[in-house]
Amino acid sequence: MDQKKDEKLFTEFPAVTTAQWEAKIREDLKGADYEKRLVWKTYEGFKVKPYYRAEDLSSLSYLKANPGEYPYVRGNQTKCNEWEIRQDIDEADVVKANAIAVNALERGATAIGFNVEKVVTVENLVALLKGVNVEKAAVHFYSSPNWVEFARLLVPALKALGVDAKSVNGSFDFDPISYLLLYGDFYYSQEVDMAQAAELLAFVAAELPKFKAITINGDFFHNAAATSVQELAFSLNSAAEYLTFLTGAGFSINEVASRVNICFGIGSNYFMEIAKIRAARYLWSKMVEQFPGATDEAKKVYIHCTTSIWNKTIYDSHVNILRTTTEAMSAAIGGADSITVLPFDVTYKESDEFSQRIARNQQVILKEEVYLDKIVDPAAGSYYVENLTDSLISHAWNLFLATEEKGGMIEAVKSAFVQEEIAKVAVEKSKDIANRKVSILGTNQYPNTKELMLDKIEEEEDYDDDEVEEDGEKGPSYEPLFLFRGAEDFEDVRLATETYIADGNSCPKVFLLTIGDLAMRKARAGFSSNFFGVAGFDVIDNPGFKTAEEGVKAALASNSKVVVVCSSDEEYAQYGSAVAKMIKNVNDQIVVLVAGYPKEIVENLKEAGVDDFIHVRVNALEFLSDLQLVLGVTEEDEDEDDED
DSSP: OOHHHHHHHHHTSOOOOHHHHHHHHHHHHTTOOHHHHHOEEOTTSOEEOSOOOGGGGTTOGGGGSOTTSTTOTTOSOSSOOOOEEEEEEOOOSHHHHHHHHHHHHHTTOOEEEEEOTTOOSHHHHHHHHTTOOTTTSEEEEEOOSOHHHHHHHHHHHHHHTTOOGGGOOEEEEEOHHHHHHHHSSOSSOHHHHHHHHHHHHHHHHHHOTTEEEEEEEHHHHHTTTOOHHHHHHHHHHHHHHHHHHHHHTTOOHHHHHTTEEEEEEEOSOHHHHHHHHHHHHHHHHHHHTTSTTOOTTTTSOEEEEEEOSTTOOSTTTTHHHHHHHHHHHHHHHHTOSEEEOOOTTTTTSOOOHHHHHHHHHHHHHHHHTSOTTSSSOTTTTOHHHHHHHHHHHHHHHHHHHHHHHTTSHHHHHHTTHHHHHHHHHHHHHHHHHHTTSSOOBTTTBSOOTTOOOGGGOSSOOOGGGGOOOOSTTOOOSSOOOOOOOTTHHHHHHHHHHHHHHHTTOOOOEEEEEEBSOHHHHHHHHHHHHHHHHTTTOEEEOOSOBSSHHHHHHHHHHTTOSEEEEEOOHHHHHHHHHHHHHHHHHHOTTSEEEEESOOGGGHHHHHHHTOOEEEOTTSOHHHHHHHHHHHHTSSOOOHHHHHHO
16 A cells, blocks of 8 residues: 555544543443543542543653663663563472472573571571572572671672672562561661661672662562552652661662662552553652762662562462463563562462462463563553553652651651551452452452362461560560451451361351342342352352242251342342241241342331341441351450450
8 A cells, every 4th residue: 555545544534632532422421420430540549541642641751761761661671671580489498499499490480589587507508509500590588587697608608609609690688677567676676777788788799799788578568458659659768768878878879779679569450560660660760860979770770579469369279370470461561670470379388399380480471472571661652551650650759758758768667657558558458358349259259169278278378477576565666567468358257167167067058049030030149149159158049939938938948047039129029028027937047138229128128027138239248257157157256345
């Protein structure tokens, strides 16, 4: 097709203005509220429009920069999107951990993270690193009780292995502020911990120049249910605390900034997570340039991403593989420097070779089959992603400044400002999960009712297990940050049912008395099956009954403790009242429920004996927990009684 024909073709498609789009949308809405129907109000505190156009990018000046150019929104790299495929190994036995590491590197990993909590000698380190090609694969270390001493062990260990320590890439997970957040106290004291930061940085600069000495654990914020804005801002505040202290201690901004690693948790909000990584690079570059003498290299931040714990589940755990796949994609597309994909079974057991291989291969596939490493910043120019990036930048910067006004990150943690801000969001998210406004597939929606997990759980994820031992009755000096998973409360409900059955009791039965309008009874039976399946109850569905008497007879014969009437709102006046009266006359201990909420006759149904109603607006978590108490599956918490 020649140019003239091209021009003629495009004249047949005249430009449509934003005003015309808006007019058409409002016409199609037929009077419905535009904001409520089409505008997404995020937990981050800003609104997302239903569509964006080129004009929405006109004010974004950083779009003129190429990949590898300041302010690095488009990434630090210029030719490809290479990242480390990192596998973290929690195994305490150094010989076993070494075997896992060697196997992982042979099968696709390009970096290893070691838990070195028990590594206290050079010999331990030699055994841990034996056969690991540390000149090609980066080695990252976490959980050491004393990072300065560990760093001093690492250099002779590498020498014993015939390796030049100055050629090895890696990082130390040294982060006193995160320790303060998790445990409510400094490891030693604020003065000693920060002094160790200076001591470690000096040693690393001299002996391990390719190592990151300090890691900002932003993933802790993420796994406490923080928003992306909070994770960005508070991570930046932590970094600012270290940069300010260490430059004040005599280091140049370039010496410090080049040895900081930021770790973000990556959740399943796909585009938001891509934007978060891009926004982080912009914010870092803007912050670092405020320090005199900062070079372009110092303005590039190293970002490690680890898949979320917050959204992972015990039940239907293979769904976790789908979750980590999208999370790894977000991290890769966002331009992370290294990525850890956690095994799908990490929530309830120690990962094995199978789950580790699956996690590792997810990244291998993203490189070798999806080719995400072949192009830098593939999200560039997307009207939506660019606007998300800009929104995160502006809101995170405002929160960063507000935290600095509190005296900086350490003072904001001491005053519980950080913890309280995150707790507000945690409450909101937990409420949305309880109401099933937010779905956790396989847990609060669409459960696999045949699945049993009680005997498979080796150790539940519980961050409180790691708390520092208290000295007598002395508790933490400051409020700790509470980390948890969104699915935990629903899992507790279902595990309570499993425990009840394991103690020799029969699984509580829920009988669905379907009657009346075919479409409505089937729809409400489906809703009810899903609703009670979440608690692990035995749901008895039925094709439908011709009369209330027939349905009641079958319900009583089933020995069910709960009967749910499933019909249409119009027919509940007839069937709901009749069923409730007949059942209560025989056994008033049977719980009679109605699927739906026919508000005009609710009081009449209650008078007839209906105990409650289940519908999309009910708090499913509270309802099921209360029902378990009524059925004897659980008992009233004595502590709650005392408080009352």
